[in-house]
Amino acid sequence: MDALVNLNRRELIKTTTGVLTGLVVAGSPLALIARGAAWAIDLGALTSAEGAALMAVTRTIAPHDKLDEAAYALVIQALDADATKDEKFRATLKEGLAQLGSGFSSSAENDRIEALKKIESSPFFQSVRLKTLQVLYSNPIAYAYFGYEGEAFSKGGYLRRGFNDLRWLPEVPPEDSGPLPA
Amino acid sequence: MSRIDFNDSGAVVIIGSGAGGGTLAHELTRRGIKVVLLEAGKRQSTETFSQVPSEAFAQLTWLDPRTQSGNWGVARDFPTLPAWHCKTVGGTTVHWTAATPRLEPWELRAKTTYGEIAGASLIDWPISYDELLKYYEIAERRMGVTRRNGVPGLPASNNFKVMYAAAKKVGYKQVHTGHIAINSRAFDGRGFCIQQGFCVQGCKMAAKWSTLYTEIPRAEATGNLDLRVECTATKIEHGADGRVNAVLYRDAQGKEQRQKARIVCVAGNAIETARLLLLSESSKFPHGLANSSGQVGRNYCHQLTGFLWGIFDKPVYSWRGATIAGVVEDEVVNEPKRGFVGGYRMELVTLDLPTFPLVGLPYGWGRDFASILEGYRNLAGVFLNGEDLPQSDNRITLNPNVKDAYGLPVPHVHVDEHPNDQAMRKHARGQMSKMYEAIGAKRIVHGPIPPATHNLCTARMSADPRDGVTNAWGQTHDIKNLFISDGSALTTPGAANPTLTIVALALRQAEYITREMKTNSI
Numbered sequence: 001m002d003a004l005v006n007l008n009r010r011e012l013i014k015t016t017t018g019v020l021t022g023l024v025v026a027g028s029p030l031a032l033i034a035r036g037a038a039w040a041i042d043l044g045a046l047t048s049a050e051g052a053a054l055m056a057v058t059r060t061i062a063p064h065d066k067l068d069e070a071a072y073a074l075v076i077q078a079l080d081a082d083a084t085k086d087e088k089f090r091a092t093l094k095e096g097l098a099q100l101g102s103g104f105s106s107s108a109e110n111d112r113i114e115a116l117k118k119i120e121s122s123p124f125f126q127s128v129r130l131k132t133l134q135v136l137y138s139n140p141i142a143y144a145y146f147g148y149e150g151e152a153f154s155k156g157g158y159l160r161r162g163f164n165d166l167r168w169l170p171e172v173p174p175e176d177s178g179p180l181p182a
Numbered sequence: 183m184s185r186i187d188f189n190d191s192g193a194v195v196i197i198g199s200g201a202g203g204g205t206l207a208h209e210l211t212r213r214g215i216k217v218v219l220l221e222a223g224k225r226q227s228t229e230t231f232s233q234v235p236s237e238a239f240a241q242l243t244w245l246d247p248r249t250q251s252g253n254w255g256v257a258r259d260f261p262t263l264p265a266w267h268c269k270t271v272g273g274t275t276v277h278w279t280a281a282t283p284r285l286e287p288w289e290l291r292a293k294t295t296y297g298e299i300a301g302a303s304l305i306d307w308p309i310s311y312d313e314l315l316k317y318y319e320i321a322e323r324r325m326g327v328t329r330r331n332g333v334p335g336l337p338a339s340n341n342f343k344v345m346y347a348a349a350k351k352v353g354y355k356q357v358h359t360g361h362i363a364i365n366s367r368a369f370d371g372r373g374f375c376i377q378q379g380f381c382v383q384g385c386k387m388a389a390k391w392s393t394l395y396t397e398i399p400r401a402e403a404t405g406n407l408d409l410r411v412e413c414t415a416t417k418i419e420h421g422a423d424g425r426v427n428a429v430l431y432r433d434a435q436g437k438e439q440r441q442k443a444r445i446v447c448v449a450g451n452a453i454e455t456a457r458l459l460l461l462s463e464s465s466k467f468p469h470g471l472a473n474s475s476g477q478v479g480r481n482y483c484h485q486l487t488g489f490l491w492g493i494f495d496k497p498v499y500s501w502r503g504a505t506i507a508g509v510v511e512d513e514v515v516n517e518p519k520r521g522f523v524g525g526y527r528m529e530l531v532t533l534d535l536p537t538f539p540l541v542g543l544p545y546g547w548g549r550d551f552a553s554i555l556e557g558y559r560n561l562a563g564v565f566l567n568g569e570d571l572p573q574s575d576n577r578i579t580l581n582p583n584v585k586d587a588y589g590l591p592v593p594h595v596h597v598d599e600h601p602n603d604q605a606m607r608k609h610a611r612g613q614m615s616k617m618y619e620a621i622g623a624k625r626i627v628h629g630p631i632p633p634a635t636h637n638l639c640t641a642r643m644s645a646d647p648r649d650g651v652t653n654a655w656g657q658t659h660d661i662k663n664l665f666i667s668d669g670s671a672l673t674t675p676g677a678a679n680p681t682l683t684i685v686a687l688a689l690r691q692a693e694y695i696t697r698e699m700k701t702n703s704i
Binding site for chain 2: 060061062063094111114117129132133136137143144147148149150151152153156158159163164165166168169170172177178179180181182
């Protein structure tokens with residue numbers, strides 16, 4: 001849940017350059033720790049408009065329509081954090097977004113796909129794609145959405161929590177499998 | 183834990199504490215032999231293993247820079263990581279998924295069985311299966327391998343139920359939960375598998391065999407082992423007589439140290455082992471140690487691998503359970519009518535959600551790519567593990583243009599696929615797809631070839647010293663007191679995941695070294 005804390009804590013400080021906000025979805029893992037109805041991220045390198053455009057890029061790269069936008073916000077946060085630490089990467093991000101143009105976020109999906117295909121081999125696109133894959137699928141919101149149950153040791157593994165509960169195929173005969181441990 | 187003096191030239195120095203080095207260290211120390219065990223990595227434990235995949239990866243993996251080339255998929259898809267093995271006490275036995283099949287008798291006679299294959303540097307092993315058998319049996323008993331010696335097989339997971347039904351539907355007969363070095367019941371002071379599915383992050387139950395919590399503590403208990411962690415070997419030195427006599431290494435503070443040695447055994451995994459021999463060149467050995475044949479680093483094999491996923495319209499929850507506990511072995515035959523020589527296994531596999539898009543899927547983005555992930559809970563997975571053919575120019579060399587933190591040239595890995603490899607992969611993908619489709623898979627996804635987890639044959643055993651680097655004992659042809667004790671020594675890869683063979687060879691090599699030391703032959 002640590003990954004979600006930053007979605008929940010806002011500290012408007014001098015170095016904030018922009019902000020990304022969204023609504024907390026009822027029943028989401030974020031709802032368990034959220035202090036209110038909205039989440040917000042402070043950006044330290046990107047403007048609010050750039051954050052919104054980057055959000056549109058990541059949502060085009062990995063479109064999961066019903067996945068809580070907060071999960072995507074974590075990707076933006078990670079990219080923004082890298083841009084805060086690395087001048088060269090900050091420039092790459094900003095130039096890439098500028099090249100996509102101010103209308104990018106509001107254009108239709110097919111137009112966004114075409115625009116991204118044109119810059120597909122650019123370091124900008126490849127970095128955003130990689131960060132999307134690294135962050136979008138490794139947080140509690142994504143786990144809940146995709147059904148992945150995550151860390152198992154503290155819960156005694158899956159031995160008694162469904163590791164063999166599939167019933168739409170036959171059971172494997174004992175001679176080709178083995179007994180449950182006592 | 184004993185402290186062996188730097189100037190104690192009676193010590194055996196082993197480089198690397200994995201399946202080969204860790205086993206060898208125990209076998210020698212329990213016979214009264216003093217061993218300095220150098221391990222480049224840190225010492226983790228069941229307490230420090232992380233269940234966050236990205237953290238575990240950073241904690242356990244050999245991440246020193248390497249360069250690569252060739253037409254193999256890894257150079258394109260994972261340009262900065264040709265191989266995925268470990269830098270930690272216990273070596274790659276910490277992150278492995280514990281498949282322990284044996285080689286087949288004919289696989290040790292690869293050249294005789296397959297014949298002359300253009301472009302392949304095939305030779306027969308200098309030992310027969312019968313000579314290895316006794317050590318396979320000892321290794322299996324020691325490691326608690328399931329379905330051997332009365333040890334029950336692991337129970338069937340959801341993912342295996344899918345594999346079993348699919349394999350049986352297309353007519354396969356040899357389908358079971360595998361010969362696996364994971365406790366199906368408590369054994370050897372270690373717990374049984376609770377089916378976590380975090381094998382690759384280090385087994386927090388110690389149910390999966392690893393030298394970290396078996397061979398190495400037992401070696402330490404003898405009082406004859408001096409394990410030095412965060413110590414990276416940089417050169418093996420020799421005397422005017424051509425015998426090795428010391429190992430230079432960087433300690434945990436980065437300071438250069440020299441440990442004298444009566445015998446040196448290299449078990450740094452096949453890339454670093456070859457690299458160390460090459461780095462140890464001298465005026466007497468201008469092409470590196472033990473390299474009069476020119477074969478050090480050559481004939482690099484990694485076995486044919488790759489993921490294949492079936493997406494069904496009902497849940498599988500494939501992440502629940504031991505990763506590799508299932509296999510189809512019917513294709514482990516040599517049947518050229520299929521269009522290739524050598525055999526392959528189809529092994530159960532799963533990936534946690536964070537790792538899946540990074541390693542398990544081919545390059546992609548957009549709706550089609552996302553739709554695969556939408557099906558994650560309905561996914562079943564199978565992994566190809568087959569014999570790739572050795573080729574002389576698939577090799578590890580030193581890259582003169584890229585240096586590591588100590589100013590030494592990094593290893594360069596070059597791999598081109600052989601037509602036989604491509605034909606085998608095509609056949610295997612066809613079979614695996616057919617299997618899943620036969621029981622209703624809605625979609626088949628071909629994953630990439632991941633960074634090589636089985637790194638082999640770079641200092642191979644050979645009968646003829648011109649064809650390889652080591653003899654039937656893993657002793658280098660050129661230097662009698664220099665041994666190779668890891669997967670580098672395998673003559674040809676075979677289709678079997680190599681760890682059991684590496685352990686068996688180490689058990690056998692330990693007997694030989696002990697005998698030779700006692701008779702003062704080396």
